[in-house]
Amino acid sequence: MIYLILGLALWVAAHLFKRVAPDLRTQMGNAGKALVAVGILAGLGLMILGYKQAEVVNLWYPPTWAVHVNNLLMLVAVFVYGMSATTGRLRGRMRHPQLTAVKIWAVAHLLVNGDLASVVLFGGMLIWAVLEVIVINRSQDWDRPEPGPAKKDIILVTITLVMFVVIAGIHMWLGVRPFPG
Structure with a gap:
């Protein structure tokens, strides 16, 4: 269940990043976009893994x-x-x-x-x-x-x-x- 919860948290954080910290996201440029994409994909992977493994x-x-x-x-x-x-x-x-x-x-x-x-x-x-x-x-x-x-x-x-x-x-x-x- 921990992977599921971590995945959800990562998914939410990555999606909200540009809304909550728009100046920081803009300053990061393409690196910021890449970071968000990696965060979303990692969150998705953790959610799938956690859901499959959950009791x-x-x-x-x-x-x-x-x-x-x-x-x-x-x-x-x-x-x-x-x-x-x-x-x-x-x-x-x-x-x-x-x-x-x-x-x-x-x-x-x-x-x-x-x-x-x-x-x-x-x-x-x-x-x-x-x-x-x-x-x-x-x-x-x-x-x-x-x-x-x-x-x-x-x-x-x-x-x-x-x-x-x-x-x-x-x-x-x-x-x-x-x-x-």
Whole structure:
């Protein structure tokens, strides 16, 4: 569990570094960018290692219907994440689509995982995403981008469906069954 907690702490620190210490981050130039990238990757690696090694301590047993809610929320999370890259009509509808997607992802996974390591991982990521939005909103104004053509949103829906299938396939490859059967 210690690796999981250290990984989460490193992830949060690396992501918040440019928001909390912008002058220092600017002074560091490319070295600062590299440091943040290494911190994020190391944090991710520690979280994965810590999650895989954590002892299973069940706090609750999720109901079977939660899997269906999880899958629906995950489809929404993939779509919302994709909104950050769209140039269609949905562009600018949401200020923080990637962080909102992380929040949806975290809640979805908390619904279907009742063990302590999952609460630490997904709860920690949820807290980080909320904190990140607060810090960003306080530190900078937002210029809402102009919406683009609707056909770009159709592309977003198509990419969302493909990515959802890919993500589900990766889960099955890893031995996690995202669809009850």
